[in-house]
Amino acid sequence: MRWGIVGTGRVARLFAADLAHAAGARVVAVASRSAARARAFADEAGLPGARAHEGAAALAADPEVEIAYVASINTAHLADALACIAGGKAVLCEKPLALNAREAGLLVDAARRRGVFLMEGLWTRFFPAVRAAMDLLRSGGIGTPRAVTADLCYPAPFDPANRLFDPAQGGGALLDVGIYPLALAFDVLGDRPERVESVANLAPTGVDRTCSVAMRYGDGAMAAFTAGFEAQGRREAAVLGTRGRLVVHEPMWRPSRVTVEPAGGEARTIESPQPGRGYQHEAAEVMRLVAAGATECPFVPHAETLRRMELMDGLRARWGVRYPGE
Numbered sequence: 001m002r003w004g005i006v007g008t009g010r011v012a013r014l015f016a017a018d019l020a021h022a023a024g025a026r027v028v029a030v031a032s033r034s035a036a037r038a039r040a041f042a043d044e045a046g047l048p049g050a051r052a053h054e055g056a057a058a059l060a061a062d063p064e065v066e067i068a069y070v071a072s073i074n075t076a077h078l079a080d081a082l083a084c085i086a087g088g089k090a091v092l093c094e095k096p097l098a099l100n101a102r103e104a105g106l107l108v109d110a111a112r113r114r115g116v117f118l119m120e121g122l123w124t125r126f127f128p129a130v131r132a133a134m135d136l137l138r139s140g141g142i143g144t145p146r147a148v149t150a151d152l153c154y155p156a157p158f159d160p161a162n163r164l165f166d167p168a169q170g171g172g173a174l175l176d177v178g179i180y181p182l183a184l185a186f187d188v189l190g191d192r193p194e195r196v197e198s199v200a201n202l203a204p205t206g207v208d209r210t211c212s213v214a215m216r217y218g219d220g221a222m223a224a225f226t227a228g229f230e231a232q233g234r235r236e237a238a239v240l241g242t243r244g245r246l247v248v249h250e251p252m253w254r255p256s257r258v259t260v261e262p263a264g265g266e267a268r269t270i271e272s273p274q275p276g277r278g279y280q281h282e283a284a285e286v287m288r289l290v291a292a293g294a295t296e297c298p299f300v301p302h303a304e305t306l307r308r309m310e311l312m313d314g315l316r317a318r319w320g321v322r323y324p325g326e
């Protein structure tokens with residue numbers, strides 16, 4: 001299928017390289033705020049045949065493009081994805097789908113009205129090791145899951161211009177990395193925690209530099225995670241069950257290894273290494289769904305994306321983290 005890439009940053013480059021490992025994928029266009037940058041990106045990524053566009057709207061008007069991958073900064077997702085939806089393209093938009101639940105709702109509504117595919121790029125859920133882990137959990141491999149724990153911390157020097165720290169680029173630890181353990185908790189325990197407690201350290205720019213979140217579900221199950229830019233964490237997650245433990249090894253947002261530790265039994269590690277970073281797994285699933293005429297992905301349904309955004313809005317409101325326009 002014919003892909004168009006919106007944005008020429010780090011993730012766009014990694015994704016473009018991984019499409020080489022997704023059977024049947026071809027990049028036919030790249031869009032940037034600058035056509036020259038789009039051209040340079042295509043040439044450097046070994047995509048000489050790809051057309052260079054200035055802006056997402058130009059890519060959306062390109063009849064060759066079937067699927068648009070939006071990899072711009074968080075504050076640009078809404079406008080870029082809306083343009084692609086308006087052009088009738090299927091859209092895979094990087095996480096978080098948008099800055100907040102209101103924006104995410106606008107995107108979901110627009111995609112539904114236009115009848116096009118839309119998915120938030122929560123690529124973790126498509127890794128074979130994660131699929132195997134979820135199958136194992138659902139078949140009761142560690143009994144009933146009672147807790148999810150995770151840390152997703154790495155040190156990033158404070159720089160107000162870096163997108164991680166800049167509110168004007170949708171910065172902050174929750175949207176950048178906290179979203180992954182939150183999504184895992186939703187996967188394992190559901191998207192309706194009954195109680196959510198949290199604390200955050202804010203950067204001088206006003207975005208969250210580190211956050212810790214604890215959630216309790218109606219049946220007493222728990223989830224707790226710390227995510228941030230101030231320390232080196234183990235960057236792994238664990239699901240604790242009544243009959244064992246499951247570890248999603250680092251890096252937990254793109255894992256190739258999970259270990260099952262049954263209580264009193266022998267630990268077993270499931271490994272599924274892949275070439276590249278692993279974006280090909282979500283790309284392959286998106287192509288399969290779009291080819292089948294689907295408008296939504298069952299592994300990242302719109303309702304769950306919206307629910308997660310609402311919960312993140314609530315956390316940020318409590319910490320006083322606001323983005324321009326909020």
Ligand SMILES: NC(=O)c1ccc[n+]([C@@H]2O[C@H](COP(=O)([O-])OP(=O)(O)OC[C@H]3O[C@@H](n4cnc5c(N)ncnc54)[C@H](OP(=O)(O)O)[C@@H]3O)[C@@H](O)[C@H]2O)c1
Pocket residue numbers: 007008009010011012031032033034037038071072073074076094095096121123163169175176253
């Ligand atoms: N799936 C993952 O594991 C993963 C990992 C990291 C990040 N992400 C997500 O991917 C997205 C991009 O992250 P990144 O690390 O690739 O960021 P990046 O290197 O800063 O690139 C972002 C791109 O956004 C475009 N852009 C549009 N409007 C902009 C503006 N006003 N200011 C600056 N750039 C603007 C730029 O492309 P042009 O200059 O060509 O317009 C820029 O190259 C984010 O939403 C992030 O959350 C996902």
